[in-house]
Amino acid sequence: MDPQDITITIIDRLGEQHQVVAPTDMNLNLMEVCKLYELPVKGECGGMAMCATCQVYIESDTLLPEQSEAELDMLDQAFHVKNNSRLGCQIHILPEIDGLIVRLAPENE
Numbered sequence: 001m002d003p004q005d006i007t008i009t010i011i012d013r014l015g016e017q018h019q020v021v022a023p024t025d026m027n028l029n030l031m032e033v034c035k036l037y038e039l040p041v042k043g044e045c046g047g048m049a050m051c052a053t054c055q056v057y058i059e060s061d062t063l064l065p066e067q068s069e070a071e072l073d074m075l076d077q078a079f080h081v082k083n084n085s086r087l088g089c090q091i092h093i094l095p096e097i098d099g100l101i102v103r104l105a106p107e108n109e
Contacts, residue, residue: 006098010039011059013104022093030056030102031088041104047089052078053108054088060101064091080105 001007004025010018022033031054034041042053049070055078058064064086067075071090075081085105091097 004095006093006095006100008033008093008097008099009060009101010034010037010056011101011103012039013106024093024095026093028093029089030054030091030093030100033093034088034104039104040107041088042107043089045089049074049087049090052087055080055085055105056088056091056102057082057105058084058086058100059103060099062097062100064097064100079108 001021005021005023008020008022010020020033020037022028029047031041031043031047035043044053045051052074071087074087075085
């Protein structure tokens, strides 16, 4: 593992845990990492905080940057929102989030 890589645990909709390694030096976000590992995240808007198809629930005590107005507005309109909901496209892969645990939110269909 490269020193710039971090480990994230992603729990899919069937409850299966996937430990993934994500590079911190490629300006990726969590939605993109999910897609790289072929986890069932749509990310229809391409990471613009306009669709909520990459919604996740934060299950660890990892300190994340505050939500932007765009993210909060989108979550206001999304389905299956909980207190720990975040948009995966708005969680940037940084060394500070090493050990993050998230669960994929249910799909809207």
